[in-house]
Each structure stands twice: as structure tokens, then as C-alpha cells.
Amino acid sequence: MKTYDFNQQYISKIEQEVALSTENVQVHYGKSHAIFDASLDFPRFQITSLIGASGSGKSTYLRCLNRMNDRIAQVDGKILYRNTDINSKTINVYEVRRHIGMVFQRPNPFAKSIRENILFALKNNGINDKKELQERLETSLRDAALWDEVKDDLDKSALALSGGQQQRLCIARSIAMHPDILLLDEPASALDPISTSKIEETLKLLSKSYTIIIVTHNMQQASRISDYTAFFHMGHIIEYNQTKNIFTAPEIKATEDYISGDFG
Numbered sequence: 001m002k003t004y005d006f007n008q009q010y011i012s013k014i015e016q017e018v019a020l021s022t023e024n025v026q027v028h029y030g031k032s033h034a035i036f037d038a039s040l041d042f043p044r045f046q047i048t049s050l051i052g053a054s055g056s057g058k059s060t061y062l063r064c065l066n067r068m069n070d071r072i073a074q075v076d077g078k079i080l081y082r083n084t085d086i087n088s089k090t091i092n093v094y095e096v097r098r099h100i101g102m103v104f105q106r107p108n109p110f111a112k113s114i115r116e117n118i119l120f121a122l123k124n125n126g127i128n129d130k131k132e133l134q135e136r137l138e139t140s141l142r143d144a145a146l147w148d149e150v151k152d153d154l155d156k157s158a159l160a161l162s163g164g165q166q167q168r169l170c171i172a173r174s175i176a177m178h179p180d181i182l183l184l185d186e187p188a189s190a191l192d193p194i195s196t197s198k199i200e201e202t203l204k205l206l207s208k209s210y211t212i213i214i215v216t217h218n219m220q221q222a223s224r225i226s227d228y229t230a231f232f233h234m235g236h237i238i239e240y241n242q243t244k245n246i247f248t249a250p251e252i253k254a255t256e257d258y259i260s261g262d263f264g
């Protein structure tokens with residue numbers, strides 16, 4: 001197993017507007033230190049991929065960004081969103097998650113109709129105007145590239161959809177809440193290549209209106225869809241740069257070894 005110097009790090013400065021940033025984020029699972037001093041800026045309306053070997057801390061870091069680790073880990077450091085530290089204990093986490101949505105690895109639609117999957121959270125958040133609900137239903141399904149496939153079956157069970165359609169429904173469910181930022185944890189890893197490419201096309205279109213941060217094991221996927229890429233190794237962010245630089249001219253040896261498959 002090769003060893004790398006964690007002091008060797010290259011974090012590119014973002015020139016665009018920043019949608020979200022972390023400062024010195026540390027995560028502990030009990031005594032186990034999972035994320036070390038993670039400081040990154042995420043540019044608005046861009047796709048950022050988090051890549052790295054299994055266990056390098058990508059999902060742990062992603063989950064910090066909308067407080068999904070609250071019950072399972074100790075998260076220290078700052079997570080800055082609209083000039084507010086959303087890692088502060090006084091912050092309403094449900095409010096955070098309305099602005100920063102999450103889509104998981106396995107599609108997890110509710111055992112309800114397609115329509116209710118989209119409308120459930122909206123109604124729970126006090127949106128009852130029929131016209132507005134209908135508008136959000138259609139727009140979110142269109143934006144998730146699912147409308148044409150389901151528009152005649154809105155009252156059928158979401159569980160009858162294919163895996164790829166279920167995942168696009170989960171994306172639609174997230175964006176129906178009009179979040180600002182969308183976090184996705186390996187959203188296509190359980191899907192076939194055609195469904196994967198539909199999800200990728202969908203994310204590219206969504207990045208015009210949303211800031212997207214995605215964990216992926218698939219390096220071709222990272223290079224195809226993302227504008228920026230962060231490479232994680234053993235809980236450290238080793239390199240962060242525009243995706244084209246990471247894949248064609250990495251600054252750090254560990255990154256070069258990882259993307260060329262000569263790692264570990």
C-alpha cells in the first residue's frame with residue numbers, strides 16, 4: 001500500500017460566486033476521526049463531484065452539508081450558507097434541508113402514488129393552493145426528465161416505476177421544494193447504463209438552476225458531468241480543482257495515481 005503525505009494538498013480558489021463553503025470541518029464517529037480539516041468552496045450553478053476510494057470519507061462529508069450526520073457523528077467546524085453557519089446547534093435542520101436537498105444512492109420513493117410523492121412534503125410545508133401544487137408537480141417532473149413517461153399515470157404507485165424512473169422521481173421530489181443546492185450520494189450506482197445516462201443528462205440541465213454536489217465512484221461520470229472535482233483520501237481533501245485539470249493535469253501525486261488506477 002502506497003502512503004501519501006497529507007500535507008501535500010492543492011485546493012484551487014473559486015473565482016465564481018460561492019453557494020456553500022466549509023471551513024475546517026472535522027467529523028468523528030466516536031473516537032474514529034473520519035474527516036480532517038475539510039475546507040472547500042462550492043461554486044453556484046456548477047456541478048462538483050466528490051471522488052475517492054471506498055471509505056475515503058466522501059459520503060460522510062456530503063452528509064455534513066445538510067446536517068444528515070447529526071445523530072451519528074460529531075461534526076465540528078463551520079458550514080457557511082448565505083452568511084450563516086448552518087453547523088450551529090441553534091439552526092433549524094428542517095429549514096436547512098429545504099434549501100439543501102439530498103438524493104440517496106438507492107431510490108427511496110414513498111409507497112404512495114407518483115403525484116403524492118411530489119406533493120406530500122409540499123402540503124406538509126403548508127402549500128395548499130391547488131394551482132401551485134399542480135404547477136410544482138408538473139415542473140419538477142419535467143425538470144427531472146420524467147413528465148413524458150408518467151404524465152398519464154400520476155395516480156399509480158411510485159413503486160411500480162423502474163429503478164431509474166424512481167431515482168428521477170426522487171430528484172423531482174427534491175426539486176419540488178425549490179431547494180438551492182442538491183446533494184446526491186452516488187445516485188446512479190444502482191442503475192443500468194441507459195438510466196445512468198438519463199440521470200447525468202438531467203443533472204446537467206438542472207445545474208442551470210441548482211448548485212449540485214455529487215458523490216460518485218465512477219470517474220468517467222465525474223469527468224463527463226462535473227465542472228469541479230474534489231479528491232478525497234483517508235478523510236483528507238487532497239485536491240480540488242476544475243474537473244478538466246484534475247483529470248488531465250493533477251497537481252498532487254495521490255490524485256494522479258488514483259485517476260490513473262495506480263493507487264493503493
Ligand SMILES: Nc1ncnc2c1ncn2[C@@H]1O[C@H](COP(=O)(O)OP(=O)(O)OP(=O)(O)O)[C@@H](O)[C@H]1O
Binds near residue numbers: 032034054055061
Ligand atoms: N455510521 C458510521 N459509523 C461509524 N463509522 C462510519 C459510519 N459511516 C462511515 N463510517 C466510517 O467513516 C469512514 C468514511 O466512510 P464514508 O462512507 O464516508 O466513505 P466513502 O468514501 O463515502 O465510502 P464509499 O465510497 O464506500 O461509500 C470509513 O472509515 C467508514 O468506516
